[in-house]
Each structure stands twice: as structure tokens, then as C-alpha cells.
Amino acid sequence: MIAISEKKKDLERLLTNIAPDIASFFKQIDFKIKEEASLLELTQYLNALAKK
Numbered sequence: 312m313i314a315i316s317e318k319k320k321d322l323e324r325l326l327t328n329i330a331p332d333i334a335s336f337f338k339q340i341d342f343k344i345k346e347e348a349s350l351l352e353l354t355q356y357l358n359a360l361a362k363k
Contacts, residue, residue, distance in 0.1 A: 319344050330360055 315322060319337060322344060326333045336342070336356055342349045 317344055326357075329357065 315325070319342060323334055323337060330336070336353075340349060340352050342353065344350070
């Protein structure tokens with residue numbers, strides 16, 4: 312388990328190694344780190360990347 316910052320920019324920096332286009336994904340869905348729906352969409356996106 313890792314601690315995740317509540318700041319979108321910190322999360323973006325953490326995930327850039329996994330998905331270089333994560334910033335554009337955040338803009339596409341109007342990502343809000345405190346909203347459960349946004350976190351679920353992020354999880355689905357990352358799972359889709361893992362399957363490729």
C-alpha cells in the first residue's frame with residue numbers, strides 16, 4: 312500500500328511512468344481526485360493499459 316497525495320499534479324507525476332498521456336486523460340474526464348467516479352474511471356483506464 313502506498314500513500315497517495317490529494318493533489319492531482321502529484322498523482323499525475325506518480326503515474327507518468329506508467330502512462331505518459333495521463334495528463335490528457337485527466338483533462339478528458341475532468342478528473343477530480345476526491346470523486347469516487349473519477350477514481351473508478353482512472354482504475355479502468357490503468358487496467359486497460361495493463362492488458363495491452
